[in-house]
Amino acid sequence: MVKDLRDFLAEVDAIGELETFKGAHWNHEIGAVTELVAEKGSGRGGPACLFDDIEGYPSGFRVLSNTFGSIERSRITLGKPEGTTAMEMVDQWRKDMKAEPWSDEGGSGDGTTLVEDPTPEVAPILENVDAGDDVDVTKFPVPVWHAQDEDNRYIGTGCTILTKDPDTGWVNLGVYRSSIIDEQTVTMGIWPGKDGLVTMRKYHERGEDCPIAMVVGLDPWTWLASTITLHRQESEYEVAGWLQGEPIPVIEAPDTGLPIPANAEIALEGYLPPLSEERCTDGPFGEWPGYSTPPHPDLPVMHVTNVMHRDDPILLGQPPLRPPALYTLGVPVRTAGGVWNQLEDGGVPSVTGVWSHVIERPMFLVVSIEQEYAGHAKQAGLGAVSTPNGSYGGRYVVVVDDDVDVTNLDEVLWAMCTRCRAEDVEIVEGVYTSPLDPLVQDRERPTSGRVIVDATRPYDEEFPEAIAFPDDYREEVREKWGLDAVGI
Structure with missing residues (x-):
């Protein structure tokens, strides 16, 4: 069973959609390769890109990009059989979302299972733990993703941000961009209307720091679940567990107690002080409409108290790209x-x-x-x-x-x-x-x-019939003349 990002990459490699690049530079070069590859096939082709031996960093400290941007990689992420069409994926997804199979009675509860007495053997995220003065988020080869990003290194693009409602204990998973300020602080781009901002304000209104965790290398199901819109107080972890086929194993983060995926690649935990005490400016950064966004002031600062990562960690990069290149799933x-x-x-x-x-x-x-x-x-x-x-x-x-x-x-x-x-x-x-x-x-x-x-055709008015043979006859001709074999 596919349980983590490495298992997923093995599946992607098996279908010939993984390419490894060695020796690229984190400053623009990784971003440029990602951009060029993602543009292949009108944005719905090109392999996933795994970068290793990145200039200035140890071998094994890797970056992954263009992870899900094809029909086949979307199919693997969604757990659909070979031959499933793009529209069939959309139709099945929306039916599943309406039926909410992840929340059926007898299911996995909140979608997670807590790893008792976690050790690196059962929770690989604990293979390396840096705390206090040892925290240094610059140890990872975080790219400058776009030509217009100046010197901003965005560690949080393919990330999942965890916050916990102080009133109900509900854990929310969201995706908010984050760039490095220095070795122990990063920006947190939580925009208006997002659940994470509502939760953060609850802490700040009490005069408290907001506990937060950021996972920047994780299984595709938890990341995908983090991107969808559920009702407040509904668990994205439940969706992630349903997509994977079993609950997501988690550990309690050492400082915040937030549930971190045990098989994640890299995770940071820390706190967001009230904006009245500290704030930062984020950007410029290339965003999903395909344009560089100007610096955005008055955003919270994340103080990182712990860094956890696997041996030979993989940073998941999902930088927004200029259309038609895709940076999310190849199927919407x-x-x-x-x-x-x-x-x-x-x-x-x-x-x-x-x-x-x-x-x-x-x-x-x-x-x-x-x-x-x-x-x-x-x-x-x-x-x-x-x-x-x-x-x-x-x-x-x-x-x-x-x-x-x-x-x-x-x-x-x-x-x-x-x-x-x-x-x-x-x-x-x-x-x-x-x-x-x-x-x-x-x-x-x-x-x-x-x-x-x-x-649409004017309703109930005479309109010419479109030129096309009936579908059944087209299939008969296709089979008789072997048109599939010649790519038609």
Whole structure:
């Protein structure tokens, strides 16, 4: 069974999607190789990149990037059988998320199992522990990921941030960027609207430091679970345990008691003092829209009290990249699956597919429907704009008929060019969005407009039939003439 990042890499290597680079420099060179590889195949190809013998660091101190950015690596992460299509992954993910199989009675509780009397043999994260004056986060070959990042070394990109609600004991897993300030302090980029910020403020309102842990090399399931949106007080660890197929083994961090994955590669723990006492400026840093974000002031500082890591540790790097290069999964299950479920929950019938193009955000979201009534397409478009997964970072929503493959941008553009009139385009103003949107003026109150494009056939009106043979005859011809064998 795949239990940690190293097992995952063995699976990736077995399908020929892992490439090792030796001797690269942490200052820009690792980032440039990552950028070039991730751009291969319109952002949905190129191998995972494992960097070793990094200049200035011991052999074995490694960096991994472009980890999940292909259909096949997404399939392995999601635990799907060979041959599963991208849309099948989205459909199954959203059905699973709706059914919540991880929270069934008799399941794994909070998704973790505590390692009793942990030793390095059963909890490899304890193979090396640095505390107090021995703490030095610069011992890891943290890259400068983008050309525009100046001298900022972001240790937290493919990271999971752990905080615990002081009132309920609920442990939240989130993903917030973090750069090195010095050997014992790092920035913590917790943006408005994030659960980690709510928890931090509870401590600070009591005049207390906020305990926090950051895992920067971990199994793909815990990282993926950290990126999804659940209701507050719901456990991302439960999702991680369900994805892995068994509870995630954890240890209690020495200082904070936070549950750290026992098989993690690298983990830091420490505290966030109140902003009235200490704050920092973070950035510039290249973010997911594909642009460099300016320095952001007034963010909390993490004081690191313990550093734990395995022998020959792997730093998981998930730097945002300029589209169409991907830095998350090669299949947008979180955005597309979330919007699909939320549309159905909102009463929009006969949704047949949802996909997010450009990036794993709803900036260019496509929804396909089987039209049932006049106004059905407009309802789907307005609904997608209003969903939690469709609003944060959104820009365009295109609604198409069910004969259009939402994953195929050429087909989507064909529908837009042949089924959409000027009057079928609508603009909605003032929708909640991400403060990282490059067009947002007020980052404390981020809103933006949305464009809804109805690219469906006019309902109940005469419209030409599209040119195409029936699917069953196409498959018959494909098999008869061996077209699969020649890549057609």
